[in-house]
Amino acid sequence: MSDIPYAPQIKVPELLERGKSQLSQLPIYRNGALVAPTEVRYTLFDPTQKKLIDNALGTYPANIPEYTHATNLLDGQQLGEGYIQEWKITIVGRVYTFRRMCAVVLRRLYPVVSDADLTSTYSQLADLRPSSLTSYQTYIDEAWYTMIQRMRNEGGGLEYLVMSAEAFRSAHQNLALYYVFRDFHSSLGQSNGRYLDLANEHYTQYKTEWKQINFVYDHNHTGASDNPDQRVAKQPVIYLCNPGRLGNFRGRRK
């Protein structure tokens, strides 16, 4: 029998902070349920493929494979991307190897949007919350991971080098509200309606906010902004024309 395509839950690359004992987890799903492992082995490679942790035994409480990194493990290690976590997990007698990209960072970026930021803009939203939920946190988290992933995919920078977390607030708020209202609309099974209008409105606002994001950035991985007075645009400006030939730019001195 060929390998079953189990799905490890990997939303964004794992970030390991220096000087901190950290837990890495890799829940694995199949058919809508957590898969039960019988053995977990963990290896951490640095960007030169040197093993920082070699086939260490991990645990799997409540069927979630996990490994705790020692506090001093990353002392002196190069900061940035290129690290790889390799999980060898035994499931029903077979060993499956899952890889996850990883980065060593000084600080991670935390979202600044919470449930109160959504309900403060819509007084009704708290009353419309589904009985199965106590907050809109699932939508907020999904919006956050989508933004981080999009930022990396578009080459907008690395989220852990952003010093000003509030730069993402408006875009995050609008994307979360888009997910909330889209779910409301989807549940009602209609082709139009107020919830769809609101979802579309917030998605348009999100796209506008996303383009306009700019932040204070730590280019050199020093833990401090390079120039606090100069903000960096997430989306670069692309000029589609060359400077004029023969130096005859209008207003240009010869």
Place this chain on the structure above:
Amino acid sequence: MGVSFAQLRSEIATNIGVLAGFNLAKMAPAYFGRQQNTVAHKSYVVGVDSTTATTERQRRVVGVYASTNVVVSFAHRLRPLDVYPTDYDQTLDVEQTVINAVLGTYSTNNAFTIRYNGTTRSVVDSQEYMIVQLQFTALHTIQP
């Protein structure tokens, strides 16, 4: 003791108004469905729709013994992910509470009697609210 039409409406509205979360809408009863979404939940109106005089002697000193149809309408929110059956059932429970309140005792020392006739329930097209219409008959005397 006579009870005017306005007094009848007011007495019933007061009884419903003490229920948790209920607010008298600012719309005429016939236009209740146009209530703004933001304030629609548990808003209600009491309409005194029609009256028929009973076949008794009508004397100025006694007054006219009348049967008045009263329609109580209220809206109850349906949350998008709980429309049916959670919020649908909740609306039915609230409806029962409103019926009990209308059939309760009144400050006019029960100068009129009231009877529950039936209910019409509908869900608005957007599925955001359920509108419940309760029909009652009030028997009262109008002092000319």
